[in-house]
Amino acid sequence: MQTPTAKQTHSRDYEAKNLLVLEGLEAVRKRPAMYIGSTDTRGLMHCLWEIIDNAVDEALSGFGTRIAVSLNHDGSITVVDKARGIPVDTEPRTGLSGVEVVFTKLHAGGKFGNSSYNATGGLHGVGASVVNALSSRLDVEVDRDGATWAMSFRRGTPGVFDGEGPDAPFTPGGGLRKVGRVRSRAVTGTRVTYWPDRQIFLTDAQLSVTQLHDRARQTSFLVPGLELEVTDARGDEAATESFLHEGGIAEFADFLAADAPLTDIIRLQGTDSFVETVPMLDDAGAMTATDVERQLEVDIAVRWGTGYDTVVRSFVNIIATPKGGTHVTGFERGLTKAIVKSFEGTRGLLKAGEEVIKEDCLEGITAVVTVRLAEPQFEGQTKEVLGTPPVRAIVARIVESELTAFMNAPKTKAVARQLQEKVVGAARTRVQARNHKENQRRKNALESSTLPPKLKDCRSNNVDLTELFIVEGDSALGTANVARDSEHQALLPIRGKILNVQKASVGDMLKNAECAAIIQVVGAGSGRTFDVDNARYGKIIFMADADSDGAHIRCLLATLFFRYMRPMVEAGRVYSAVPPLHRFELTNPRKGQEKYIYTYSDAEYQRKLAELTRRGTRFKEPQRYKGLGEMDAHQLADTTMSPKHRTLRRLTVDDALAAERVFEMLMGNDVAPRKEFIIEGAYQLDAERIDA
Known part of the structure; x- marks a missing residue:
């Protein structure tokens, strides 16, 4: 017996009775993503935008100066405006009230012609009706013509709820109802409260008050004079924030x-x-291509x-x-x-080529x-x-x-x-980055001709374990080269103080041999082309003398990284080594006691000196280090380079704007703020601490 194929097992019946016709809002509930993009948080927020944007369009047309949005404790959302209010009279072609047309008919609204709105965000006429279709309950109240009108819907179907919330008993049918009067015919506006239908939206879809604040702030900028009030009443205490900006874009x-x-x-x-x-309906009811200005x-x-x-x-x-x-x-x-x-x-600006x-x-x-x-x-x-x-x-x-x-x-x-x-x-940075990237693609980073010959590279390619020490001076390089762990630690010497890139142009920075060498060795580009994932080392460590010149060099290096390789700083991968200032050599250390004791500040030195004197510990004349070159390799490794014993200071950026201002003050072209900063600091200096 022949086994039926997949094609043979399918029914060949295909007649008109097999066609499914989705009428009204059924299509929205069947394919919600076509209308709101998705059924996750993004779609949930899109529904809210549709209702808010209807109120904003009124303000944009000159009606209403305040919109209130509330995320309620029972899971509903309320949007209130004091604009003209949705029309409550009867729409002649459908025989329905304006409110019912807006909330139940797709592609219906006042934004198709030019009579009610000139420029709006809504133009398809599906926003309010889509939200209604995707809500387990929607209540709308309109103040207009001296009265308050109300209407309720359940998943797009008009009717009456007997109680609060979406689970209250519901009776389909009934239209717009007059439920009260207002003080004056001039009092107009619309209030919409709806409960998103959890049959449609994913379980983890939640309204984001942060996104709502951002959207309200954005709208207040775009419509100067419009106040948007956002209340989050979902928690134990309601939090309200208002947004109003007169300065515009x-x-x-x-x-x-x-x-x-x-x-x-x-x-x-x-x-x-x-x-x-555009296609427009003519008097005969046919769509005719029409030129519209x-x-x-x-x-x-x-x-x-x-x-x-x-x-x-x-x-x-x-x-x-x-x-x-x-x-x-x-x-x-x-x-x-x-x-x-x-x-x-x-x-003098653009060169040939x-x-x-x-x-x-x-x-x-x-x-x-x-x-x-x-x-x-x-x-x-x-x-x-x-x-x-x-x-x-x-x-x-x-x-x-x-x-x-x-x-x-x-x-x-x-x-x-x-x-x-x-x-x-x-433009020059882009060209430089492109050339550098092309070179990186052609050759292995270790063999690349762009790497400066003075780099003492490490053997490991594991970025998580490698470290690049930027060392001040060739004299300290020799000692550091012996002290380092050549498997994971690389050395790059620089000659004295590099270029102050806060004052210099990008072109001058790229021409500077020391800055170019650092950028090339890090291997991730510079400026907007910098890609932290391409960095060749897990840590960048500045290692300079513990004196004023060393501090200046560290500041210049920090300026270079903050300005042109900022993602490295933001990722917490840039450090400053902390070499010792003093060394005590004990003449007769007890068992288990270190022969050499290092201190890293004058205050720590004074405390250690007092402690050793009090205990009667004998030691030679303490040594004061003037620079890294005075240490031998063993001392430099134990105090500054070995991960087991060293101290590193991580450079961080908690506030980018504040950091930008500090760098501009310390390293920029404007002298007056820097002079004022130095003078203020001079009054805080203890003269006894000056090592003259």
């Missing part, structure tokens, strides 16, 4: 910037129109900082587009063209890109990418024109020159 860009400013906030603004062909408003706040990270936030009608779109592409294109054009006719690309222009930039237009084309309901094609050319043209005017204005010539120098420095 200029204040937003300043808030986002994490580095010191190179330029002030630059506003790039403009308005233009374009013609878009659209108005595009562009408003961008941009500033460059001393760092090298790029932060670009983009928005369309206050809706964030985290994956960009045509408006971001146009911004980058216009900005690059304006900066490249600014080099024409200038001398050098070129500037988009990445160089974006280094250290913080920008907030906003555009407003009616019915933008998004890619998907989650609105992460703007797809309207004409926006690209218009934004590029406005940005190029406005930024060119800034670069050529007499008042901003000096700042424009600084910006050009930064861009050129970024």
Whole structure:
């Protein structure tokens, strides 16, 4: 007997009765990810954004200045606004109230035409209805026309609940009800409370108050004068935080910037129109391609900082587009063209053969890109990418024109020159990093011609165990070379004090032999191209003399790593060795007592001297080390290099902005703050501690 194949076992019946028709909100519950992206925390938060964005669109259109969001103890979410309120009259084509249309009909709302809204985040008309479909209960109250109107839904079905919460008895049917009166017909607004349906969302999907705060703060920047109040009442005590910013996107860009400013906030603004062909219903009810003129408003706040990270936030009608779109592409294109054009006719900046690309222009930039237009084309309901094609050319043209005017204005010539120098420095760093990466790919790191010959490398390739000691001077190198564990410890000598990279340009830093050698030996690049995963050593240890010159060298090295290899510092992989200052040699040590005792500070020396004198322990004249070169290899290994006995100080960055300010004060071009710091410190110095 022949065994049936998989194809043969399937039924061949395929008729109209086999087709499943999902009507109304059934499609949303069947395929929720099509509408909210996922059913995890991201989808749960997306539902909340849909309700909040409806209220924000009202404020954006000039109605209402306050929105309150509450995460309630019973698992529900409430969003309250004081705007116009959802229409409560009857929609003629469906015979339903405006509230029921908004919450039960897909692709229904007031944002399709130009009569109610000009530029909004919602345009598909599915936001409120999708949230309703994915809620085990949704209650809406509207203050309008002198009365309070109410309606409830269970998983998208209108009806009446007999009690509180989603588990209360539910009777389907019934429409919009008048449940009270308001003091004045001028009092209007909407209150929505809903319980996310746990049949839909994953068990571990939870609302994030941190994300909610970030979104509320972001919206308050984008809509100046709008106050958003967020209350988290899920715990034992309710916590409320309000967000209100009058400064708009200029204040937003300043808030986002994490580095010191190179330029002030630059506003790039403009308005233009374009013609878009869209399908529209004609009088006969057919879809006809129609040319529609659209108005595009562009408003961008941009500033460059001393760092090298790029932060670009983009928005369309206050809706964030985290994956960009045509408006971001146009911004980058216009900005690059304006900066490249600014080099024409200038001398002494770009050398022959050098070129500037988009990445160089974006280094250290913080920008907030906003555009407003009616019915933008998004890619998907989650609105992460703007797809309207004409926006690209218009934004590029406005940005190029406005930024060119800034670069050529007499008042901003000096700042424009600084910006050009930064861009050129970024271009040279990029080329240097590319060349270095190509060399690294061709050769094994140990055999690479880019490694300086003075490096005394270790044999191990295990990054978790290897250490690079950056040693001050060739004299200390000889002793350290004997004292080290050559299996895991590498040595790189530097000649005296390296370049102060806080004052120098990127180009000067790369030309400096000592800085270049350190970057090459670490092997992970520099600046924005630095990749901590490519670092050849697990620990970087500065080993310099315990005197003022040694302290200066350690400060210069710390400046280099903080400015150009910061991820190493942030990862806790940069250290400073702590060599001893004094040595006591006991003349007749007892059994089990060390013959040599080391102290690492003057205070520790005084305590040890007093202790030995009190106990009657005999010792030779204490030795004061003036430098690492005075130790023999055994002493250097025991006190400074051996992991069993040494002391290391780890360099950390708890507050990047504070660290940036300290480095700028100690090592930057502005002398006055440094002089003031030194004078204040002088009054705190004990004259008796000076080793003259």
